[in-house]
Amino acid sequence: MLDIVFKFIISPMGFIIIPLLIMIISAFKKYNNYLDVRKIVKEQYSMLENSKSIIIIYILPIIIAIGIARIKTIDVEIIDNVNVVLSILIAMFFSIMSIVINFENKHSGNYNKTLKETINTIMFEILLSVFLLISTFIYMFIEKIENEVILFAISFIIYYLSIVVLVNIFILMKRMYILYDKKEN
Numbered sequence: 001m002l003d004i005v006f007k008f009i010i011s012p013m014g015f016i017i018i019p020l021l022i023m024i025i026s027a028f029k030k031y032n033n034y035l036d037v038r039k040i041v042k043e044q045y046s047m048l049e050n051s052k053s054i055i056i057i058y059i060l061p062i063i064i065a066i067g068i069a070r071i072k073t074i075d076v077e078i079i080d081n082v083n084v085v086l087s088i089l090i091a092m093f094f095s096i097m098s099i100v101i102n103f104e105n106k107h108s109g110n111y112n113k114t115l116k117e118t119i120n121t122i123m124f125e126i127l128l129s130v131f132l133l134i135s136t137f138i139y140m141f142i143e144k145i146e147n148e149v150i151l152f153a154i155s156f157i158i159y160y161l162s163i164v165v166l167v168n169i170f171i172l173m174k175r176m177y178i179l180y181d182k183k184e185n
Helices: 002-010 012-027 038-047 051-071 076-101 109-141 148-184
Strands: none
Touching (some): 076 109, 076 148
């Protein structure tokens, strides 16, 4: 048993998976100055008013991603397309962030709350996009995946994150509309 663990640790997959797991754990560690994403995730989930929203935004994409991964697992062509879209989206999210940060904070309490939620939603979208980008890089680096379970798992993760990013764009659009509408009034 110890021999199998040691072989995995020194294998190329071990050199990829173990540091990534450490980075992910560090990202959710409390009081981490550099990689603490807990606050962003926590605030994003606290904005959802009821369990129906959570089901629509985060649970239904699981079912859709499983269905898509069963139909077609990830390949290089899909990864290339996802990376092109991601590069556009990440640039767009940072551009929107710079615009939203410059919105005046001198309106009513609802406006300020919506402004804060919009900024957090943008940060959450950037976070999801970066995780998705890391997932696509992992696939690109270990392209020849023989194990169908691992290929299905990576396909599921990439499809799921892609769907959640797209669904959250609708949330972002709604919040931006509310901010713009209240700014004009």
